[in-house]
Amino acid sequence: MTHNLDLNSVEELAHTRVHDCYQCGKCSAGCPVVERMDILPNQLLRLLQLGRLEKAMAAGAIWECVSCMTCTTRCPKSVDCAGILDALRQLSIEHDVASPAQRRTILFQQTFLDNIRRNGRLAELDLVRKFKTQGFLDDLSVPQLFKDALLGPQMLRRGKLHLRSRRVKDRKLVGRIFARCMADNGRGNGHGGIQGELEA
């Protein structure tokens, strides 16, 4: 399902109202990755208030967000700022406005999710293989292919890289969670799907 490119679709996806924001800046003040953002969270909200959805969607900042939810938790007006960034990411993918660098981020995130969907937990080598192969096929960049290669031994030493993939037992449950989340896409409470599935 593709959403229209207007403010309503952002608000519907995020279940929050952009015009509630009174620009205090607490979201930007508390954001742990704000130093890497080209446009601050409160400025993104302002762009949306002005209806400048294209500019907000194209911002690199939305791909820096790590969804730690600090902005949402601290917002004095109960605006779900993290949810809005989530919505912007979704719209950005749907409308294909991401830059090549951002596409790699998207590719990583999609590969990561795909990995979780199949294994129920992260299989690191599988992730690296798929991500690097697909990334190289997309842009044929050799430096990108070998980037971070030296991190491998370090991660191995610290037990962050598992050579044998480990899968969770009930992978059907994971599949159902994913199916429910995708069915829930843009409707109802985004967390309800997972919560409901785990309770069932």
Next chain:
Amino acid sequence: MPRIGVFTCWCGENIARNVDVQSVSEQAAQLPGVRCSQTCKYMCSDPGQKLIRDTIAAEQLDGVVIASCSPHMHLKTFRKAAAQAGLNPYLIEMANIREHCSWVHPDKARATAKAVDLIRMAAAKVRHNRALEPIKVPVTRKALVVGGGVAGIQAALDLADAGIPVALVEREPSIGGKMAGLSETFPTLDCSQCILTPRMVEVAQHPNITLYTCSEVEQVEGYVGNFQVTIRKRARYIDIDKCTGCGQCWNVCPSKKTPSEFDYGMGNRTAIYVPFPQAVPARPVIDRDACLRLTKGRCGLCAKKCQAGAIRFEDQDELVREDVGAVIVATGYQLYEIGRRGEQDRLSGYGEYGYGQYPDVISSLQFERLLSASGPTGGELRRPSDGTIPKTVVFISCVGSRDNAKGMSYCSKICCMVNAKHTMLYKHKVHDGQAHVFYMDIRAGGKNYDEFVRRAIEQDGAHYHRGRVSKITQEDGRLIVRGVDTLAGEPLTIVADLVVLASAMRPAAGVEELAQKVNVGYDEFGFLCESHPKLRPVETNAAGVFVCGACHGPKDIPESVAQASAAAGKVLLMFSRDQLHREPEIAHIQESHCAGCFACRRGCPYHAIDAAEIRDRQGLLVRRVARVNPGLCMGCGTCVALCPSKSADLEGFSEQQVYAMVECLR
């Protein structure tokens, strides 16, 4: 046969534009009981009123319908005109053919038809109107002022100077309120105590003021002009008539570790103490929870030292009754408790600022005590943790204010000015220090207020950052303040020695209970409701009860004082007559029909219904019925709707009248 006169107003073009006034008047003349029907360009003008007066006299009218604007506008005008012509003013009815008709209906034919219907209803009602007389209530010319802060002091002194006896009730051991604890005041930077303490002394010495400290209002009975108030005088354990205030007792008191309420915990006090040197009355009080004699039965050093023999460990709470005619509530404010769980979960938050966890994160009132010459540091600014002089201070606005999620949705109004004042006072004390202010908006509306803020920025070099602080952490004894400057579009981290939080203003604790005792409404935050936000700003919906100061909404000192004088003026106006006149359009209960179920009594929002006993000639109780107190009833009609036996009815708006209005439309 009734003799009703109908007077239809053109209101210039206001009514005539959409209503055919001439046709309305002709149709009105045909209504049953209508004797004559007239029109006038402006019925409220002198010629219009003369027309009414002359017609009443000439036609010997016994009912008048005036079709014009809202009764809110001119009912009083027309009632006065009728009274001048010798007609009982309660035989006047108004049909609102302006706000309810011509202004809202563009179709002239239909608006005209509606205007006729409105007049038809008013004429049907006026046929059943009875002549009424205003209710006369005697007045006790004495006032109660609750709260001895700057607002209460001002109101009490204004009344006392006008010759009215005043009972001033204060919960704390001394009057003075929050203002007594301030160092200097904006926008003039004059010393708070220098301007307040003479007024406090004046209160203590005024022959017309009875001062009750350590006291609270226990119960309020009665109604406008005739309140019976019970005041609980908490045990002070000191005979203040014998005590000379010499200070021997608190010098020998061994219990010295109680955080001082007056210094907001910035310093300690003894168990027997005066809250501050200029306290009024300048007599000590014993804290019953800290005193070794009262808690453990030993010590008693103060009593041994006291040469006047003024210490009374056996002191008990005492109830005092005062009869007053009016009540002024001036209970003031408290600060939003940052990071602590309030009585409502909704009002808690800001744990991320570390208030109560880091000693150098303090509230603005605590900062006032650190600046004050009479404060715990003797006016030298030293931070609480290690007593060093802070070289970088961060002030944070809107802590709890304008926060729908964890605080109050309203603006506390004074914090912008308080922050500007604090940056200045800080700079005046620490010349090489740097003040930073985080703000969302600067709200400095008021005489010389904006100039004051600019002075803080331009002359005293305060750095103002538009943005908010997300978190405060402590590292190596310094505070790391993480915020953002949204104008620069950059995150900002300041390493500070002291952080001052301008937390929100809330009504003082216990104001809801007091409001219930005096039947005054309050909003979701506990601020007392005025009768009309513009035209009746100090009156309340409870007749004879007035509000002033911060119990009514966030306010600074000049505004509180102005409102206090306004409230005193309203009380004086009330006391200027021997009897109070109240509108007679109130409920009455037909006692022969009343079954005594008291549904009306439970439903009455003004507590105006009492249980009366009906006894026979031998004095034996026959039954109990509901009876309306005419001093309290506001004529809302709740009892009429609730009464299952239809024995409650409203004068001037009886069920018979309402049914007649409905019936005539068939």
